Structures are given as structure tokens and as C-alpha cells.
Amino acid sequence: MIDQKKIGEFLKRLRKEKDKTQEEIADLFGVSSRSVSRWENGNTLPDLSILVELADYYDVDIRELIDGERKSEKMDKETKESLLLIADYTDKTKKQAIIRALIFFGLEMVCCGVTIGSAILVLKSDGQISPGYCVIPAWISIVFSILLTINARSYTKKIRKKNEQTKK
Numbered sequence: 001m002i003d004q005k006k007i008g009e010f011l012k013r014l015r016k017e018k019d020k021t022q023e024e025i026a027d028l029f030g031v032s033s034r035s036v037s038r039w040e041n042g043n044t045l046p047d048l049s050i051l052v053e054l055a056d057y058y059d060v061d062i063r064e065l066i067d068g069e070r071k072s073e074k075m076d077k078e079t080k081e082s083l084l085l086i087a088d089y090t091d092k093t094k095k096q097a098i099i100r101a102l103i104f105f106g107l108e109m110v111c112c113g114v115t116i117g118s119a120i121l122v123l124k125s126d127g128q129i130s131p132g133y134c135v136i137p138a139w140i141s142i143v144f145s146i147l148l149t150i151n152a153r154s155y156t157k158k159i160r161k162k163n164e165q166t167k168k
Helices: 004-017 022-029 033-041 048-058 062-067 077-124 132-167
Strands: none
């Protein structure tokens, strides 16, 4: 089980060994000083990609960071590369979810526009155009709304699961 407090104390000790402030560490890793403070207090853990970078910066094994104490062995190149690949995969998953959401939202907006345009056309036609012309774009708009919701729920479930695993 991961002991966030122990990891936080270890990160703080490593930072002080380098004679750096929280602000300096925050600038180095592109995060806020508040994030660094939360790490060191054991409230949160850095993302995996940042953990790998911290291990490199402090010249410790990633396993040492996760255990919150120094070990005698150094992280081998394969382990580091594997962790970086996992971090890249996580970033790609986020980007894919955002892109899907934008596509579904854009298509939904187009369908809504077509539905409204069809409705206006039907209303102005004095009964010459069937109201059925509004039904298809309306149904497609509903489908895209459902897909957008499913995409969002799927992504938020992944985030919750990741956060629960981090807390344990």
C-alpha cells in the first residue's frame, strides 16, 4: 500500500538536500507551488510522468519515491522507459476523450442547427413540407447527445478509478 505521507516527507527531504524551495521545484516541473506543498504534506501524489521526472531530478529510483525511502539500487533504463510509456498512454487517453467530446459536440450543434432550420422551413411552408423533415435531424441530435454523455461518463469513471487507486 502506498503511504502518501511517507512519500511526501521523502520528497521534502530530497528537495532540501538539493537546497531548493517549493517554488523552484514548481517552476522546474511546470506545476504550482501549492501542488508541491500538497505532495510534501502527503495530501496528493504527483502524476506518474512527474514522478519519473522527479526521480531523475533527485537521482533516485522511481521505486524509492513510491516507497518513500532510499534503496541501494538505481532504476534501470527499461523500468524508466516503461513508466514513461504508461504516462504517455495516459496523456493520449485524455486527449482522445477530449477530441471525441469536441467532435460529438460539434456534430450535435450542426444537427441542432439543421433541426431548427428544418422546423423554420416547415413552419413557413404553410403545410407544403411535411413535419417529418424535422424528425431525422432531431433524432441524430439526440444520438449525438447520448454519445457525448457516454463519452463524458466513461472518462470521469476512469479519472475516479485512477484517483481511488492513488489514494490507496
